[in-house]
Ligand SMILES: Nc1nc2c(c(=O)[nH]1)N[C@H]1C(S)=C(S)[C@@H](COP(=O)(O)O)O[C@H]1N2
């Protein structure tokens with residue numbers, strides 16, 4: 001004889017695991033699979049920082065781990081409901097133990113399963129199988145109210161359940177390859193949460209001031225520069241990236257190949273070369289993608305430069321050294337990369353003007369010398385680092401104060417200090433800055449406040465940035481054409 005509690009535990013696990021395994025056999029990892037959907041729910045409750053920590057530590061494996069965790073929890077919940085339901089029914093209507101127990105157990109497991117995956121996904125796995133297994137353990141040749149405690153029958157039932165689970169699992173694994181898409185969706189869900197966490201971290205470090213521009217720009221507000229009136233519309237299914245030219249091995253990658261590299265999230269600003277000192281072609285986003293180095297590595301390039309081609313008539317040659325630090329992005333602020341910003345993938349080159357961040361990327365050709373790019377053919381220059389820029393967003397006048405707010409950017413060097421002068425450039429004072437993001441290649445907000453009395457009646461206000469290398473943004477004014485605007489930010493105000 002076996003202890004009754006042990007029998008109950010075995011019956012509980014057997015029915016819970018069998019219900020989940022059946023669901024796996026039928027639905028593999030699609031949305032209808034109990035664990036896939038339950039995992040969504042679990043992910044909603046797990047704090048973003050924890051997800052970040054786990055994905056950073058375990059990478060791709062994190063998803064498997066979360067599925068195994070969710071599967072385990074769900075099996076125990078369903079199993080407990082099945083055993084509990086059966087026991088209660090058997091106690092109250094002992095004469096109909098088998099039928100009543102089965103029915104109540106089925107109902108009890110069906111309800112939560114239904115809530116997770118809806119009726120079609122819930123019926124067979126949970127109700128029929130889960131309840132069926134628990135009944136199996138209870139009936140033969142059990143006296144009413146007692147789960148079977150005879151060792152031999154228990155072993156027989158358990159073996160049957162194990163065999164069933166092996167088959168169900170095998171079926172699920174075979175079908176899993178057909179449902180990769182939903183796994184992708186699940187992965188995207190986890191990524192969205194991670195990016196949301198990064199975004200709230202950026203927000204935590206922001207300054208509070210009327211009219212100040214947020215550090216991370218919403219996708220809808222992010223500036224766009226496109227050589228055509230509307231973006232090329234690419235289909236991610238038929239899209240591919242070719243790597244040709246001076247390579248040991250030519251490659252042709254589809255989106256899944258790209259995504260199979262280690263996924264990274266990075267804060268990065270884009271500034272267009274045509275952005276004036278007072279312009280608004282400067283924004284920061286959180287990009288999700290893979291390191292270009294991981295992709296190029298497989299082709300073993302043998303040249304010094306790469307020519308990047310977009311699906312439009314756009315092209316740029318970029319030194320391989322710069323490219324290796326670059327990111328191939330397919331996500332923006334946690335969302336799929338929008339069409340206007342380069343769907344399905346674009347390049348982001350650290351510390352370079354926006355023009356090098358080729359959108360709608362389709363081809364990389366390895367070459368051995370610099371060949372410029374689309375804008376170079378039109379007289380523009382500026383293949384090097386982005387110029388520092390300081391922007392004044394607004395001048396607030398709370399009570400007897402003057403509050404000047406803005407944002408600043410200094411490429412990969414980072415913004416170290418923003419200085420403000422309210423007397424035409426004689427005396428400079430440091431503004432308060434938002435917290436630096438982990439990547440210096442991003443904007444920082446600044447706020448500077450003085451008593452209105454300390455500002456002359458007619459004041460010339462200037463703002464300038466000192467970058468991470470200690471270089472002060474030059475005073476000399478230049479237009480964006482041909483190699484980027486220079487000069488300090490300037491406003492005239494009257495405090496009379
Ligand atoms: N294929 C392609 N890539 C492109 C462009 C383009 O017109 N076509 N414009 C470039 C320019 S000049 C800039 S400033 C940035 C702008 O990126 P955004 O539109 O995502 O802000 O994309 C660059 N990449």
Ligand SMILES: [Mo]
Pocket residue numbers: 225271272273274353354355
């Ligand atoms: Mo640009």
